[in-house]
Amino acid sequence: MSKNLSNSVLYLMSISAGLVVANLYYNQPLLHQMVVEFEVSESAISNVPLATQLGYAFGLLFIVPLGDKVSNKKILQFDFALMILSLIAASLSSTLYLLIISSFFIGFSSAIPQLFVPMVAQLSDDKGRGRAIGIVMSGLLIGILGSRVISGIVGKWYGWRFMFTAATILMVLLFILLQYKLPKIKPSYKGSYGSLLKSIGHYFKTEPSLRLAALRGGLGFAGLSVFWTTFVFLMEDHFGYDSDVAGAFGVFGIVGALGATVVGKISHKYKQMQLIVFSTILLMVSWLIFLFSGYSLIGLALGVIIVDLGLQVLHITNQVSIFSKNPEARNRVNTVYMVGFFIGGAFGTFLGAFAWEHFGWQGVSILGLLIAIAILIVQFLFGPKKSI
Known part of the structure; x- marks a missing residue:
């Protein structure tokens, strides 16, 4: 940790990262409700x-690289304006196509937490960098x-549109707080935006x-997306549970996510290859459990x-x-x-x-595995041989 990065600012960035990135995932437990309303597959x-x-x-x-050129406060002003407008548009969408377009811009503007990770890396010393990154990534x-x-519970009682309305209000309040509390970073890059890209x-x-x-990282997150995209359908079709139960399983994922702080603290004590192998084994074990637990809560x-712990170990090691x-x-x-x-x-x-539509949960689990x-294959094929 560095004297330039206080714990209060670090945890503010961690909480803010979690609140903003949440905009990307409110829709997942609500997909079944959207299927019913829009009458689509x-x-x-x-x-x-x-x-x-x-x-x-x-x-x-297109936004995050600006952190090397433009003040973080200016980026926040543009980004939050677009984010709030996109959330409003989603809550008012009358067709699936409008919801898809709104969702794209919600995702586009919700990239702002990725400015926080390089920021804490810059403000931390070498020994404290892993811990700081781990705390932000936990958030x-x-x-x-x-x-x-949250969206599973809100969706069940108030409908999916209310979730986006609530998110809009939350983002307005968060923007005000960040404008007052976030330290201003002066970037060093002097070239044009084109040369920056x-x-x-x-x-x-x-x-x-x-x-x-x-x-x-892309492969790791692909596996996690395979799970969470199809899990809500598994809950509906196999167990008959609504969005609140499907969403509540995120609590178990939070247990795994909290391991990110521990991983960050000890990451400098282990070789990169050891952590990559360990994380991949965790991911494989999780998918084997899923394969044989399609009817076991x-x-x-x-x-x-x-699966969430495994991804966090991999993600922090990468960063x-x-x-x-x-x-x-x-x-x-x-x-x-x-x-x-994210690709x-x-x-x-x-x-x-x-996989879900054509092969069911078994196909989903095999895909994740x-x-x-x-x-592991790409690491052994393309990783530095001296680390193997």
């Missing part, structure tokens, strides 16, 4: 979370999982370890804890690795990594919906 409604994740990837690509993942709990390609081309981290709960280089370009490096991460999530959403195995 489950496959068609999966375009809502798909558009949200693609929007997030584009936001990472981020708790937001992802907690959003499902071009330089992202430079880091992608010249940093094989960054490309590999993005691929690992206890088994599903255990699997949720393990500590990429932030150890190129300190002057941490936002752009993070952009490369997170674009890969993987979008593909996971698409593949998960396809194959994705986890693929992480």
Whole structure:
């Protein structure tokens, strides 16, 4: 930890990251309600979370790099205005197509938490960097999982539109708080916006370890998206439970997410390869549990804890690795990594919906297991041989 980063500011960024990223996931426990209202198939409604994740990837690509050039306060002003308008549009959508478009811009504007991760990396010293990243990432993942709990309950009692209205009010309040409390960061990049975006390609081309981290992260998040996209359908079809029960399983994921803080504290004590293998084993074990627990709530709960813990170990290991280089370009490096991460999530959403529709829960579980195995394969094929 550095004297430039107080615990109060660190936890504010962690909480804010969770609250903003939650906008991406409110829709998932509500998909069945949307199917009923718009009278479309489950496959068609999966375009809502798909558009949200693609929007997030584009936001990472076009907004987050600005952190190396433009004051974070100015970025917040533009971003929150777009975010609030998009949430309002979603709550008022009269057709599925309008909801999909609104969802894209919700995702696009909700990329702002990814400015916080390079920020805490910049304000921390080498020893405290893993802990700081772990705390922000804990907030981020708790937001992802907690959003499902909240939206599941709100959706059941008040409908899916009310959830987006409530999120709008929350974002207005959060924007006011951040404007007053968040430290102002003066970026060092002096070139044009065009050259800034071009330089992202430079880091992608010249940093094989960054490309590999993005691929690992993308595969990891693809697996998690496969699960959460289809889980609500499993709850409805196999157990007859409403969105509140499906969303409540996010509580078990939060248990796994809290492990991120511990992982961040000890990450500097282990080799990168050890942590990657450990995280991948956790992911594979979780999918084996899912495969044999399609009708067991206890088994599903255990699997949720393990799959989220496994992804967090992998994610923090990746980010500590990429932030150890190129300190002057941490936002752009993070952009490369997170674009890969969420493109993987979008593909996971698409593949998960396809697997569910054609092969059911068994097909979904086998798909998730194959994705986890693929992480190990690419690491052994393309990772540095000296670490093996």
